[in-house]
Amino acid sequence: MKNNRSHKAHSTGPETEIQGYGTVVNRPLSLDHKVRLASVDSLNQILADTMTLRDLYKKHHWQVSGPNFYQLHLLFDKHYGEQAELVDALAERVQTLGGVAIAMAPDVAETTRIARPPQGREDATMQIFRLLQAHELIIDESREAARSAAAGGDDGTNDLLVSEVVRKNEFQVWFLSEQIAGAGIANKDQEAIFAKAHG
Numbered sequence: 001m002k003n004n005r006s007h008k009a010h011s012t013g014p015e016t017e018i019q020g021y022g023t024v025v026n027r028p029l030s031l032d033h034k035v036r037l038a039s040v041d042s043l044n045q046i047l048a049d050t051m052t053l054r055d056l057y058k059k060h061h062w063q064v065s066g067p068n069f070y071q072l073h074l075l076f077d078k079h080y081g082e083q084a085e086l087v088d089a090l091a092e093r094v095q096t097l098g099g100v101a102i103a104m105a106p107d108v109a110e111t112t113r114i115a116r117p118p119q120g121r122e123d124a125t126m127q128i129f130r131l132l133q134a135h136e137l138i139i140d141e142s143r144e145a146a147r148s149a150a151a152g153g154d155d156g157t158n159d160l161l162v163s164e165v166v167r168k169n170e171f172q173v174w175f176l177s178e179q180i181a182g183a184g185i186a187n188k189d190q191e192a193i194f195a196k197a198h199g
């Protein structure tokens with residue numbers, strides 16, 4: 001969450017740190033410090049959410065059950081691999097801009113906006129809805145961050161977010177959505193299922 005992040009940015013790190021989280025060092029990129037700071041802040045949020053979605057895919061790859069076990073087991077792992085590639089691209093964009101990429105699970109857990117799933121197993125339909133919800137959150141925040149980056153002149157960040165993050169997430173939503181359609185579950189039931197999951 002934003003409050004946690006700003007708290008971290010202003011807290012004093014251990015003696016071993018050479019650069020604090022939430023700061024950006026100068027780079028000859030012809031981009032204002034303020035623009036790079038804003039891009040890094042947005043990218044770290046999207047990075048934390050993408051790491052969470054990546055891990056959600058592996059959880060579901062392992063724990064899936066039902067008549068579509070094998071194809072979902074494979075699909076979830078394919079999407080896991082693609083999300084892992086996005087994680088690396090996002091983290092390296094943060095470093096490119098002179099920032100510090102969020103990296104470790106405890107920091108990711110307190111930063112992500114994706115709801116924490118239960119430790120136990122859920123059925124395949126619930127797994128897919130949970131993934132769709134996470135995708136939509138990431139697509140939404142990535143489009144917004146892409147527009148802000150472009151407005152500040154950070155075309156590189158805009159390109160990464162639009163060409164890689166938004167488009168890959170949209171593509172994965174297509175594959176998940178068609179799984180639901182194949183199960184004969186209408187869109188009007190989605191809210192009821194979410195309500196049950198979060199109630």
Ligand SMILES: [Fe+2]
Nearest residue numbers: 061062073077
């Ligand atoms: Fe596996």
